[in-house]
Amino acid sequence: xxxxxxxxxxxxxxxxxxxxxxxxxxxxxxxxxxxxxxxxxxxxxxxxxxxxxxxxxxxxxxxxxxxxxxxxxxxxxxxxxxxxxxxxxxxxxxxxxxxxxxxxxxxxxxxxxxxxxxxxxxxxxxxxxxxxxxxxxxxxxxxxxxxxxxxxxxxxxxxxxxxxxxxxxxxxxxxxxxxxxxxxxxxxxxxxxxxxxxxxxxxxxxxxxxxxxxxxxxxxxxxxxxxxxxxxxxxxxxxxxxxxxxxxxxxxxxxxxxxxxxxxxxxxxxxxxxxxxxxxxxxxxxxxxxxxxxxxxxxxxxxxxxxxxxxxxxxxxxxxxxxxxxxxxxxxxxxxxxxxxxxxxxxxxxxxxxxxxxxxxxxxxxxxxxxxxxxxxxxxxxxxxxxxxxxxxxxxxxxxxxxxxxxxxxxxxxxxxxxxxxxxxxxxxxxxxxxxxxxxxxxxxxxxxxxxxxxxxxxxxxxxxxxxxxxxxxxxxxxxxxxxxxxxxxxxxxxxxxxxxxxxxxxxxxxxxxxxxxxxxxxxxxxxxxxxxxxxxxxxxxxxxxxxxxxxxxxxxxxxxxxxxxxxxxxxxxxxxxxxxxxxxxxxxxxxxxxxxxxxxxxxxxxxxxxxxxxxxxxxxxxxxxxxxxxxxxxxxxxxxxxxxxxxxxxxxxxxxxxxxxxxxxxxxxxxxxxxxxxxxxxxxxxxxxxxxxxxxxxxxxxxxxxxxxxxxxxxxxxxxxxxxxxxxxxxxxxxxxxxxxxxxxxxxxxxxxxxxxxxxxxxxxxxxxxxxxxxxxxxxxxxxxxxxxxxxxxxxxxxxxxxxxxxxxxxxxxxxxxxxxxxxxxxxxxxxxxxxxxxxxxxxxxxxxxxxxxxxxxxxxxxxxxxxxxxxxxxxxxxxxxxxxxxxxxxxxxxxxxxxxxxxxxxxxxxxxxxxxxxxxxxxxxxxxxx
Numbered sequence: 001x002x003x004x005x006x007x008x009x010x011x012x013x014x015x016x017x018x019x020x021x022x023x024x025x026x027x028x029x030x031x032x033x034x035x036x037x038x039x040x041x042x043x044x045x046x047x048x049x050x051x052x053x054x055x056x057x058x059x060x061x062x063x064x065x066x067x068x069x070x071x072x073x074x075x076x077x078x079x080x081x082x083x084x085x086x087x088x089x090x091x092x093x094x095x096x097x098x099x100x101x102x103x104x105x106x107x108x109x110x111x112x113x114x115x116x117x118x119x120x121x122x123x124x125x126x127x128x129x130x131x132x133x134x135x136x137x138x139x140x141x142x143x144x145x146x147x148x149x150x151x152x153x154x155x156x157x158x159x160x161x162x163x164x165x166x167x168x169x170x171x172x173x174x175x176x177x178x179x180x181x182x183x184x185x186x187x188x189x190x191x192x193x194x195x196x197x198x199x200x201x202x203x204x205x206x207x208x209x210x211x212x213x214x215x216x217x218x219x220x221x222x223x224x225x226x227x228x229x230x231x232x233x234x235x236x237x238x239x240x241x242x243x244x245x246x247x248x249x250x251x252x253x254x255x256x257x258x259x260x261x262x263x264x265x266x267x268x269x270x271x272x273x274x275x276x277x278x279x280x281x282x283x284x285x286x287x288x289x290x291x292x293x294x295x296x297x298x299x300x301x302x303x304x305x306x307x308x309x310x311x312x313x314x315x316x317x318x319x320x321x322x323x324x325x326x327x328x329x330x331x332x333x334x335x336x337x338x339x340x341x342x343x344x345x346x347x348x349x350x351x352x353x354x355x356x357x358x359x360x361x362x363x364x365x366x367x368x369x370x371x372x373x374x375x376x377x378x379x380x381x382x383x384x385x386x387x388x389x390x391x392x393x394x395x396x397x398x399x400x401x402x403x404x405x406x407x408x409x410x411x412x413x414x415x416x417x418x419x420x421x422x423x424x425x426x427x428x429x430x431x432x433x434x435x436x437x438x439x440x441x442x443x444x445x446x447x448x449x450x451x452x453x454x455x456x457x458x459x460x461x462x463x464x465x466x467x468x469x470x471x472x473x474x475x476x477x478x479x480x481x482x483x484x485x486x487x488x489x490x491x492x493x494x495x496x497x498x499x500x501x502x503x504x505x506x507x508x509x510x511x512x513x514x515x516x517x518x519x520x521x522x523x524x525x526x527x528x529x530x531x532x533x534x535x536x537x538x539x540x541x542x543x544x545x546x547x548x549x550x551x552x553x554x555x556x557x558x559x560x561x562x563x564x565x566x567x568x569x570x571x572x573x574x575x576x577x578x579x580x581x582x583x584x585x586x587x588x589x590x591x592x593x594x595x596x597x598x599x600x601x602x603x604x605x606x607x608x609x610x611x612x613x614x615x616x617x618x619x620x621x622x623x624x625x626x627x628x629x630x631x632x633x634x635x636x637x638x639x640x641x642x643x644x645x646x647x648x649x650x651x652x653x654x655x656x657x658x659x660x661x662x663x664x665x666x667x668x669x670x671x672x673x674x675x676x677x678x679x680x681x682x683x684x685x686x687x688x689x690x691x692x693x694x695x696x697x698x699x700x701x702x703x704x705x706x707x708x709x710x711x712x713x714x715x716x717x718x719x720x721x722x723x724x725x726x727x728x729x730x731x732x733x734x735x736x737x738x739x740x741x742x743x744x745x746x747x748x749x750x751x752x753x754x755x756x757x758x759x760x761x762x763x764x765x766x767x768x769x770x771x772x773x774x775x776x777x778x779x780x781x782x783x784x785x786x787x788x789x790x791x792x793x794x795x796x797x798x799x800x801x802x803x804x805x806x807x808x809x810x811x812x813x814x815x816x817x818x819x820x821x822x823x824x825x826x827x828x829x830x831x832x833x834x835x836x837x838x839x840x841x842x843x844x845x846x847x848x849x850x851x852x853x854x855x856x857x858x859x860x861x862x863x864x865x866x867x868x869x870x871x872x873x874x875x876x877x878x879x880x881x882x883x884x885x886x887x888x889x890x891x892x893x894x895x896x897x898x899x900x901x902x903x904x905x906x907x908x909x910x911x912x913x914x915x916x917x918x919x920x921x922x923x924x925x926x927x928x929x930x931x932x
Contacts, residue, residue, distance in 0.1 A: 040095065040096070041092050041093060041094075041095035041096040041109065042092075042093065042096055042105045042108055042109055042112070044092045045088075045089045045092035045093040045109065045112050046108075046112060048085060048088055048089045048092065049089050049112055049115060049116070051085070052082050052085050052086065052089070052119065053072075055082070056072040056074070056078060056082075056119075057072050059078075060072045060073065061328060062252070063327075063328050063329055063364065064252075064256045064295075064327065065327075065329065065330070065333045066367060067223055067226045067227055067230070068219065068222060068223050068226070069223075070185055070188055070189050070192065070204075070220075070223065071152075071185070071189065074118075074119055074121065074156075075121075076121065078119070079119060079120050079121050082119060083120070086116045086119055086120050087116075089112060089113075089115075089116045090113050090116050090117075093109040093110075093112040093113050093116070094109070094113065096109050097109050097110070104138075104139070106136070107133050107136055107137035107138075107139060107142045107143075107146070108142055110129055110132060110133035110136070110146075111129075111130065111133050111142065111145055111146050111149065113129055114126045114127075114129035114130045114133060114146070114149060114153075115149060117129060118149065118152070118153055118156070123153050123156050123157045124157075126149075126153045127150060127153045127154070127157070130146045130147070130149050130150040130153060131146075131150060133146040134146040134147055134150070140173070141175075141176050141179060144170065144173060144175050144176070144179040144183075145178075145179055145182075147166055147169065147170055148170070148179055148182045148183050148186055150166055151163045151166040151167055151170075151183075151186045151190075152186050152189070154166065155186065155189055155190060155193065157898060157899055158834070158896050158897055158898040158899065159833070159834070160190065160193060160194070160896075161833055161836075162833075163186075163190055164190065167183070167186070167187055167190065170183055177210045177212075178210070180207075180210050181207050181210035181211060184203045184204070184206045184207035184210070185203070185204075185207050185220070187199075187203040188200045188203035188204045188207065191203065193890075193896060195890075195891070197227060197230075197231065200227060201224065201227050201228065201231075204220055204223060204224045204227070205224060207220060208220060208221060208224070214247050214248070214249070215249065215250055215253075217247070218244045218247055218249040218250070218253050219253065221240045221243060221244050222240070222241075222244060222253055222256070222257065224240050225237045225240035225241045225244070225257075225260070225264075226260075228240065228264075229260065229263065229264055234263075234264035234265075234266070235264075237260075237264040238261060238264045238265060241257045241258075241260055241261040241264065242261065244257045245257050245258065245261070255289070255292065258279075258283070259283065259295070259296065259299050260299070262276045262279055262280060262299065262303060263299065263302055263303065263306070273307065276303065277300075277303070280296060280299065280300045280303065283296050284296050284297070284300075291325050291326045291327075292325055292326075292327065293320075293323045293325060294320045294321075294323035294324070294325040294327065294330050294331070294334070295320075295325060295327050295330055297316045297317070297319045297320035297323065298316070298317065298320045298330065298333060298334050298337065300316045301313040301314070301316035301317045301320065301334075301337060302337070304316060305337075305341065305345075308345075310341055310345050310346060313337075313341060314338060314341060317334050317337060317338045317341075318338075320334045321334050321335070328364075329362070329363070329364050329367075331362055332359050332362040332363040332364065333359075335355050335356075335358040335359035335362070335363075336355070336356070336359040336363065336373060338355040339352045339353075339354075339355030339356040339358075339359055339376075340352075342355060343356070343376070343380070347564075349380055349383050349384065349387070349562070350384050350387065350388075352380055353377070353380035353381055353383065353384040356373065356376055356377040356380055357377050357380075357381065359373060359377070360373060360374050360377045368890060368891070370889070371886055371889045371891070375882075378882075379557065379561040379562070382553070382557055382561075383554065383557050383561075383562070386550040386551075386553045386554040386557065387550075387554060389546055389547070389550040390547055390550045390551060390554065393543045393544075393546050393547045393550075394547065396532060396533050396534055396543060397534060397540065397543055397544075399411075399533050400533050400534050400535055400540065407533075408526070411526045411529050411530070412522070412526065414529070415522045415525045415526055415529075416522070418525070419518060419521070419522065544579075547578070548575065548578075548579045548582055548584075551571055551572075551574060551575040551578070551579075552572075552575055552582070552584045552587075552588065554571050555568050555571035555572040555575060555588070555591065556568075556591070558571055559572075559591055559595065560852055565595050565598065565599065568591070568595060569592060569595045569596070572588050572591055572592050572595075573592070575588060576588060583708075585614070585615075586611065586614070586615040586618050586620050587620065589607045589610050589611045589614075589615075589620065590607070590611060590620040590623060590624065592604075592607045593607040593608055593611065593624060608624050611624055612624070617671070618672075619672040622672065635856065636670045636672070636673065637670070637673050637674050637675070637856075637873070638856060638858070638872070639669075639670065640666050640669075640670040640673035640674075640675060640679075641673075641675060641909070643662050643665055643666045643669075643670075644662075644663075644666055644675055644678060644679055644682070645913060646662055647659045647660075647662035647663045647666065647679075647682060648682060648913075650662065651682065651685065651686060656686050656689055656690045657690075659682070659686055660683070660686050660690070663679055663682055663683050663686070666679050667679060674820070674821065674873065674875075675820070675821070675909075676706075676707070677703075677706075677707040677710035677711075677712055677820065678712065678820075680699075680702075680703050680706065680707065681703065681710075681712045681715070681716065683699065684696065684699045684700060684703060684716070684719070687699055688719075692733075693723065693726075693727075693732045693733065696719075696723065697720070697723055700716055700719055700720045700723065701720070703716045704716060704717070704720070710820070711817060711818050711819060711820060813914075814911045814914060814915075814924065814927045814931075815908070815910055815911060816931050817908075817910070818877060819877070819908035819909055819910055819911075820875060820909070821872065821873035821874070821875060821908070821909040822873060822874045822875070822876075822877060822879075822880035822906050822907065822908050822909070823870050823871065823872040823873060823874070823880075823906065823907050823908075823909065823912055824855075824870070824871040824872075824874070824880065824883055824884060824904070824905075824906050825868060825869070825870055825903075825904065825905055825906070825907055825912075826838070826842075826868070826869040826894065826902065826903070826904050827862055827866055827867070827868050827869075827902060827903040827904075827921065828866070828867060828869070828894075828900075828902040828903075829865060829866065829867075829900065829901070829902070830861075830865055830866060830867045831865070832900055834897045834900050835867075835897075835900075835902075838859075838869060838893055838894075839857050839858075839859050839869060841893035842857045842869065842871060842893055843857050845891070845892060845893055846871065849886070849891075850874075850883065853874055853875075853879075855871045855872065855873070855874070856871070856872055857869060857870070857871050858870050858872075862919065863919065871883075872909075873909065874906070877908075880906040881906060881932055883906065884904060884905060884906045887904050903921055903925070905924065905925060905928050906928075906932070907924065907928075911924070911927075
């Protein structure tokens, strides 16, 4: 009987196991596999994932001066730290997929695996996994979850179009509470990347009612309140800060909500102001807020700024800068706010420059406004340079006009005041040092008392682990974790003994030489000042020229960068009054015409008349009649450059007649082009090979007069000196040289740059393609050490012999010389979606950030599958480099593109022609990295 029962039991177990096979689809099998999948692999993987995400959130260090991010930061550091746990999630979630294939939790396990890949930064695999989960799932909630995570993955991959398509797909679906919350957050992130603040606010507000966890809801409310505050919607910001405080938030969110609520509170009367000021004072005195004192003082400065108490705001900022709290980048924001007050409210640009400069040194480069802060620093630095030049040169000239006795007496008084200030500074430093010594002495006394207390009871100090640990902690707190070494107090951590000695020697060298007597120091200083004073006619002329250039530049900075039209007009008027024959007269008249025209000031008519009378053929005369002239002229400049390139190609081929014809065409058809100096210099080169030497001399002298600031001036001077040298030696040919007709190349020998195109201008003769010229006059290299060997040698022969003409297969030699125009180049994959409408995006970008440059954007095929975009032209090398650097910022059209190979660089117009010979990107990039 017993054996029969065992047999029946085994039979029953076998039946149950057989019924639970993955191949069966009966209720018992489904129940078994669903239960096993859910409460084993899936449950454990989900709990592990929840712990990983909680750890990511906990380790986030927020910069509360910026709008806090919607999602925790993930990068290689976070991926490496969580690598083992993420692999464990994949392993546990894979178990049901492998052994319980007919379970309904398979799609959920795939979503967990996709999330793990997401946090591992394997976004391509994560996207495939989410797509697969959406495809196989029969549960609409699981499908929605997979699609939301797919959208987040696309956002990480910078594939915004794909992310938007997923968002639009889900717009037609009805989502549960959790998926709706995550979709709104993903949409907010999408619009944040698009810089659409209104849409970010809308989606964050929609996500708030769907939260269950109070802490997560408080974080989103805080970001929402910050955005409302940035838009000056203080009532909405106040409402959200207040709701955060009522929900018992984490300490940091509660602290900053209390701090910011004062900024958005209504200041209807003096009682409200006193209440908020008292609130800040209580926060400042609270011992729990010691690490936040710098931030509290910063907010107090903001509060005083709101009341237009600028001096008091600056006082609080100075106190904030002296504190050393734990908040990241707080020092940078304090510097920046002080700079803004001096710049926007007090108009003290020298002080503003100092604070902006300090801000840039420590400002987070990932902050959206970093480029704007750096750009304003650069503008203010230029302002300070010009302003100080004017003040310095005027002071020096004023001293120069004194009698010698008065001059010496003035300098003696100046040096005496400086010596008194130096002595006061030394006294202050000595007092500060004595105070520090007393403080250290007090600390050492307290340490000795603590030592005595810890060694009582017959226990030796170094046998007391508690005392040792306490002392070490105190040492690290005060001095840092320093190695045991000699002179540890005066060394940086890890500094060698040799480095410490060098540091000490540098400190001694930087200290004023106290061995010199006060009288000797004064005499040496007076002599140094006398060397700077312009006492000769030539020195005064140099000083005046410096003032003239500084006034012109300063007026432009006021007008174009600082938008201070009144001060700009005052500066330009001062320039014209002091230097009526200034070479900048035409441009100054035009600037004053625009300023007075905008202000509806009748004085504009006077400057209109001066431009038309004194400079009738200039571009400014065209602009006062046709404001759109500059736009039209920009298009004409492109055509002029194309013709110029063709002319130079003919010149190189020896077809001087055709080259001269096209140069004449450039001058006649485009009289206001921006390469007039290059066209004139090319004409000089043609003359050197085709006409008598006297014609060449006349052209060289005319070039020196017409284009004094041209980079080609140095080359013209070399040719003129060589001409004079040959003339003195009676070695000039009397007649024009005989010109041999150019020899046509065989078809097999023709390079791409030798091919002829007719697409440049309908009125032009057949000419080579503009984008395939061989070289440019800017790259011409003249050997000034070449010697003349025969009396029969002409100036044309000398010129030809000393021009470096590279062999056909020689590598392109790029020039480092300063040019008059620079281009920005972007080379990208033609069909990639990330570059859709890229030209239109750059036109919008240029209008927003580089309107004054009036850049034109063009596109052309560069290579199979590659397109080249060119923005031209920037007339300053530093500005061109700044333009290229700015492409890394989020506001640039390519600033957020990831996972796609593209190339950006800036290039001079001369080097651009060389680059287009072989289109060797790597060769130019090597030159670019070494020289820019």
